[in-house]
Amino acid sequence: MNGIFYTYLSLGFDHISDLAGYDHILFLVALCAVYSWTSWKKVAVIVTAFTLGHSLTLALAAMNVLNIPANMIEFLIPVTIFITAISNTLPAAMSSNEKSGISKPMIFKYTIALFFGLIHGLGFSNFFRQLTMPSQENDLIPQLFSFNVGVELGQLIIVGIILSISFGLNKFFRINMRSWNIFISGAAAGISLMLIIERIPT
């Protein structure tokens, strides 16, 4: 028997890292496809923007301030993956990895991470709402906090794995990052397109 912190942390961690519900993982893949460990600072900003977005809507939805039909959100989540993947192949995005500092493509990337984070947070809330018990209304804030910490931990591990794969392929197999980006973005676009078709709200 565990307290709120450990219980909700493990639920948050399992939720994002669960391979059966891989849509959030796929979004992180699309978001980080262009980067390897060498540009970890940019990735840190992108992931923080995504986190700000999803923490905000998760909290609002959990407090019933926001109430958006689950099937709409489940449809929009692969849309965010598809747009992110396609935007990776735009000429501006392709060169963004080489430029340092704050460039227009980077601002675009931070913005979509934040904005799409809002949609993914609503997705988390569909799950989160099923976890809360009627007798625990007063514990909502600690539950939300711990769940977010769990999501965050899972997210960091997933991003770390993605960056390590790109880094390894680039360093040891001399795979060009541009080719890798197109390959991964194409795969993410294809998978998300199938999810979009499947989840068109009826």
Add this chain to the structure above:
Amino acid sequence: MRLFLFLTGFFYLAHTFHVSKTMVAYSEKEKSLQISVHLFIDDLEESLKNEGHTKLFICTEREAPQAEKHIESYLRKHLTFSVNNKSTPFTFVGKEGSSDMSAVWIYLEIPVSGKIKSINIKNSLLIGEFEDQKNLVHVVGPNKKEGTIIFANTKTEESLTFSP
């Protein structure tokens, strides 16, 4: 074709999650454990279908007369409690649909005499049907000692001890 079926199965998994929640609260006044179980109706019907019970239409106007009996026997098989190392079968109090009718709340009660020293819970609800099934059980025991257990296919039993 087989690949296509595999893919659609794979993608179907992406938007579903399987969670049940159960509250177990000790009432000193009533001298009983009061239990509420929240199960998704579609998941529950799927499990009962695997036992050969179809067309139950749980919590609808068309609900089959036998539905409640099947739910009760399913619960007796997959959710058991032992208090102070003695098997303590529950009394089925009743059930009602959740506010959005996607789930059912089932109410159970276990009379308890004397002090509770330990509670053993076995929970395998829907775990046979859904690989990713998680069953949350929140316990408020004697002296307001409380906590949550997450049951899953890797863990279907837990023993709790309470100090006097």
